[in-house]
Amino acid sequence: xxxxxxxxxxxxxxxxxxxxxxxxxxxxxxxxxxxxxxxxxxxxxxxxxxxxxxxxxxxxxxxxxxxxxxxxxxxxxxxxxxxxxxxxxxxxxxxxxxxxxxxxxxxxxxxxxxxxxxxxxxxxxxxxxx
Amino acid sequence: xxxxxxxxxxxxxxxxxxxxxxxxxxxxxxxxxxxxxxxxxxxxxxxxxxxxxxxxxxxxxxxxxxxxxxxxxxxxxxxxxxxxxxxxxxxxxxxxxxxxxxxxxxxxxxxxxxxxxxxxxxxxxxxxxxxxxxxxxxxxxxxxxxxxxxxxxxxxxxxxxxxxxxxxxxxxxxxxxxxxxxxxxxxxxxxxxxxxxxxxxxxxxxxxxxxxxxxxxxxxxxxxxxxxxxxxxxxxxxxxxxxxxxxxxxxxxxxxxxxxxxxxxxxxxxxxxxxxx
Numbered sequence: 009x010x011x012x013x014x015x016x017x018x019x020x021x022x023x024x025x026x027x028x029x030x031x032x033x034x035x036x037x038x039x040x041x042x043x044x045x046x047x048x049x050x051x052x053x054x055x056x057x058x059x060x061x062x063x064x065x066x067x068x069x070x071x072x073x074x075x076x077x078x079x080x081x082x083x084x085x086x087x088x089x090x091x092x093x094x095x096x097x098x099x100x101x102x103x104x105x106x107x108x109x110x111x112x113x114x115x116x117x118x119x120x121x122x123x124x125x126x127x128x129x130x131x132x133x134x135x136x137x138x
Numbered sequence: 139x140x141x142x143x144x145x146x147x148x149x150x151x152x153x154x155x156x157x158x159x160x161x162x163x164x165x166x167x168x169x170x171x172x173x174x175x176x177x178x179x180x181x182x183x184x185x186x187x188x189x190x191x192x193x194x195x196x197x198x199x200x201x202x203x204x205x206x207x208x209x210x211x212x213x214x215x216x217x218x219x220x221x222x223x224x225x226x227x228x229x230x231x232x233x234x235x236x237x238x239x240x241x242x243x244x245x246x247x248x249x250x251x252x253x254x255x256x257x258x259x260x261x262x263x264x265x266x267x268x269x270x271x272x273x274x275x276x277x278x279x280x281x282x283x284x285x286x287x288x289x290x291x292x293x294x295x296x297x298x299x300x301x302x303x304x305x306x307x308x309x310x311x312x313x314x315x316x317x318x319x320x321x322x323x324x325x326x327x328x329x330x331x332x333x334x335x336x337x338x339x340x341x342x343x344x345x346x347x348x349x350x351x352x353x354x355x356x357x358x359x360x361x362x363x364x365x366x367x368x369x370x371x372x373x374x375x376x377x378x379x380x381x382x383x384x385x386x387x388x389x390x391x392x393x394x395x396x397x398x399x400x401x402x403x404x405x406x407x408x409x410x411x412x413x414x415x
Contacts, residue, residue, distance in 0.1 A: 021313040
């Protein structure tokens with residue numbers, strides 16, 4: 009999918025070095041990259057999937073509220089950032105891939121603005137809350 | 139299109155008898171096609187070009203990859219800038235906070251240079267570019283930011299079905315995932331893909347690069363890997379280290395090419411040479 013621009017390439021390198029999960033998406037929400045800690049959230053390996061279209065990865069990543077109800081996309085920080093080109097922050101629950109437990113995750117997302125004010129996509133950083 | 143190399147040294151002009159073969163002037167390449175004159179970078183090599191340029195040329199386009207001094211230091215000594223009958227267009231990268239003209243004025247002002255930009259007989263026409271596609275007469279130019287400190291462009295120049303890619307300062311191995319095996323995640327790939335000629339940064343030996351990662355330049359080995367990934371037809375190794383003598387350059391070239399199965403032509407770029415594409 010990508011012929012990535014330099015800002016995205018360097019963002020991936022940064023994400024690759026972090027021990028917290030990171031998603032990098034383009035302006036359409038296509039998942040350009042997820043790092044190794046994020047593989048645990050998706051139950052997928054980037055080395056096997058490569059970049060994924062938004063229709064594809066949204067079917068495997070299903071955040072819910074505390075009652076297990078699926079969240080509307082506009083409630084998700086990453087979706088908000090793509091819509092507003094502004095940082096966003098919020099929490100949601102996801103089902104564990106290895107047990108029946110739920111995990112509360114907090115997400116901070118921010119837009120990737122290249123020179124000169126080119127909106128290239130967004131980065132989401134995940135903080136485990138419980 | 140006739141291509142003439144007026145300077146291919148990196149970082150610092152470094153004349154001397156031990157560098158006579160490959161030359162000591164910094165980046166400057168002249169492209170001539172019919173009545174169109176395009177100059178890539180304004181390093182110290184542009185001074186000699188200014189004295190030799192065809193007097194019939196009344197419009198000159200200077201494309202600056204970036205504003206590091208080795209790519210701009212010759213501009214003040216480029217005679218056509220002092221000729222009111224010549225129109226000079228300066229094309230260069232957009233910055234984050236300051237306009238291109240404001241950044242150019244830093245060079246064209248004391249204490250770096252005595253003549254201010256607005257004191258030139260005809261003020262050059264300044265064009266800011268970034269991820270751009272534009273035409274100069276019938277020559278198509280694509281520019282993109284590439285991996286080098288500060289806003290730095292690479293150029294893909296297309297004319298009469300020939301493609302010249304110019305990336306004199308470029309460190310594609312930095313930040314690239316699995317370099318050189320993942321083109322979509324490598325800086326500059328789109329610009330260089332299938333180029334007839336790629337002029338690319340090849341400043342360092344491997345041992346030198348190991349201690350200079352992040353400085354924005356490539357080892358010769360990485361330049362060759364990048365060219366192979368991009369399926370270019372010919373690679374001109376550019377931006378020679380100012381400390382490397384002719385003899386050392388040739389040894390470095392031999393170390394990186396002899397006995398290797400390189401599926402394209404490779405040469406050390408040489409000042410005062412020209413070719414047609």
